[in-house]
Amino acid sequence: MLTRRMVLLSAIGAFSVRVRAQSRTTSGKMAELQPKLTDLALEVAAGQQTKLDFSHNSIRNVESILATLHVEQHKSGSTDGVFGLALEFGAYIITVIERNTERGLWEKDHPSFGKNAFPFTWRNSTLFPVEWCLKRIVDGPEDNVWVKYERLVLANLK
Numbered sequence: 001m002l003t004r005r006m007v008l009l010s011a012i013g014a015f016s017v018r019v020r021a022q023s024r025t026t027s028g029k030m031a032e033l034q035p036k037l038t039d040l041a042l043e044v045a046a047g048q049q050t051k052l053d054f055s056h057n058s059i060r061n062v063e064s065i066l067a068t069l070h071v072e073q074h075k076s077g078s079t080d081g082v083f084g085l086a087l088e089f090g091a092y093i094i095t096v097i098e099r100n101t102e103r104g105l106w107e108k109d110h111p112s113f114g115k116n117a118f119p120f121t122w123r124n125s126t127l128f129p130v131e132w133c134l135k136r137i138v139d140g141p142e143d144n145v146w147v148k149y150e151r152l153v154l155a156n157l158k
Contacts, residue, residue: 029108034095034106037087037088037090037091038088038095040088041088041091041092042092044065044085048068050065052092054095054099054100055096056096056149058096059093059096059149060146062089063144063145063146066136066137066145070136073138074140079138082134083134085137086131086137087118087130089129090120090129090132090133091106091130093129093132093149097127104121105120105121107119107121110126117131118130118131125152125156127152129145
């Protein structure tokens with residue numbers, strides 16, 4: 001029997017496939033897609049009874065959600081929908097940065113790291129929050145997003 005979370009994850013995976021297809025053919029779409037992806041991250045968080053309030057500290061809750069997703073992914077052995085979840089939570093992290101500081105530039109491709117790297121340029125730095133989230137879900141606690149956020153974002157605010 002499918003749980004609500006499984007249905008949601010399936011829907012998110014399908015949406016993410018559409019997002020990737022769109023972003024391959026249309027430049028400048030990341031800013032347009034960011035609110036939609038962020039909303040999907042909020043839905044996943046709500047499904048885990050976790051509230052994300054767009055504060056810097058809410059990235060701790062993102063870490064907790066991604067930790068749960070890592071356990072579920074590890075148990076199932078399936079990577080279906082994992083990239084979509086990483087894209088959604090990466091968008092949330094970018095939204096938090098922008099709401100609490102200033103806007104940056106989120107792009108699909110990077111000149112050195114290639115296609116679908118999803119770099120975020122902010123304060124003369126290039127961050128990869130989608131990759132942070134993907135690695136956290138797949139690889140586990142050694143890729144803690146809160147630690148990366150502290151070192152690469154919060155330290156930049158001082």
